[in-house]
Amino acid sequence: MPELPEVEAIRRQLTVSILDRTVERVRVHRRDVVRDTHGRRRGRLTDPQLGVDRRIRRVDRRGKQLIIEFDHGQGLVIRLGMSGRIEVGDAGRRRSVPPHRHLAWTIAGGSSRSTLRMEFIDPRRFGGIHLFKSPEDRDQRVLRNLGPEATLIDGKALGERLKASRRAIKAVLLDQQVLAGIGNIYADESLFRAGIRPERPAFDLNEQDLERLAASIRTTLEHAIDAGGTTLRDHRLPDGSAGTFGAGHLAYGRSGQPCTHCRKSMNSGIVAGRSTTWCEFCQR
Numbered sequence: 001m002p003e004l005p006e007v008e009a010i011r012r013q014l015t016v017s018i019l020d021r022t023v024e025r026v027r028v029h030r031r032d033v034v035r036d037t038h039g040r041r042r043g044r045l046t047d048p049q050l051g052v053d054r055r056i057r058r059v060d061r062r063g064k065q066l067i068i069e070f071d072h073g074q075g076l077v078i079r080l081g082m083s084g085r086i087e088v089g090d091a092g093r094r095r096s097v098p099p100h101r102h103l104a105w106t107i108a109g110g111s112s113r114s115t116l117r118m119e120f121i122d123p124r125r126f127g128g129i130h131l132f133k134s135p136e137d138r139d140q141r142v143l144r145n146l147g148p149e150a151t152l153i154d155g156k157a158l159g160e161r162l163k164a165s166r167r168a169i170k171a172v173l174l175d176q177q178v179l180a181g182i183g184n185i186y187a188d189e190s191l192f193r194a195g196i197r198p199e200r201p202a203f204d205l206n207e208q209d210l211e212r213l214a215a216s217i218r219t220t221l222e223h224a225i226d227a228g229g230t231t232l233r234d235h236r237l238p239d240g241s242a243g244t245f246g247a248g249h250l251a252y253g254r255s256g257q258p259c260t261h262c263r264k265s266m267n268s269g270i271v272a273g274r275s276t277t278w279c280e281f282c283q284r
């Protein structure tokens with residue numbers, strides 16, 4: 001499922017293609033993937049709420065959520081869920097309609113630039129589009145209860161967020177109210193890099209551990225963003241290309257393979273209800 005690096009890589013590519021352009025039309029092929037400004041799946045949608053005749057003023061991200069803001073402060077929070085993606089291409093180029101395409105926007109080109117088509121595709125439909133009325137509505141309703149951005153965390157702030165929790169450190173890292181953006185892949189990668197065992201209780205981490213973990217989270221996420229994220233199956237950038245960070249994984253998906261540090265075999269098991277890979281010798 002897309003985590004912070006995948007969504008940030010998508011955001012960066014989208015910014016280049018759609019920022020400052022105006023939406024001409026929208027087609028909603030599947031109504032129930034959109035929630036109106038009251039959070040309802042069956043409310044009435046208007047074209048301006050979906051961006052029609054509006055200029056795309058910002059393309060943002062908060063944790064694992066993508067945000068498209070139009071003139072007047074209205075906009076969309078896009079949750080990619082398990083398998084969601086955004087595709088952008090030349091609207092004039094004829095091609096087959098991708099399966100599981102739920103919404104399609106036609107975006108004006110402006111002088112000498114071609115008209116674009118932006119599509120939201122989500123086979124498993126755990127994702128969705130949440131409309132907001134204003135930036136305040138977005139932050140206080142749609143995105144409420146999110147912790148600080150994982151890319152900005154330092155040891156001190158991380159310690160404050162953990163609040164002497166008895167939960168396993170991996171469980172705490174996955175909790176979006178504690179820290180926004182980390183899922184299963186980047187929890188395993190960050191804990192490996194920091195040399196911290198995933199099942200260790202959070203309260204057991206001292207100041208040095210917290211500093212090391214915060215630095216590992218930042219480094220891991222930065223490298224992953226630069227690589228366009230990890231493509232296991234569904235993740236694609238808006239131009240259709242895959243993320244290449246999978247080749248750089250040190251822990252995730254490497255069960256039974258030699259540890260990149262000590263060469264002993266990597267362990268796996270269930271921690272925080274999720275499949276987890278770690279090195280028995282390098283992570284304490």
Ligand SMILES: [Zn+2]
Binds near residue numbers: 259279
């Ligand atoms: Zn090792």
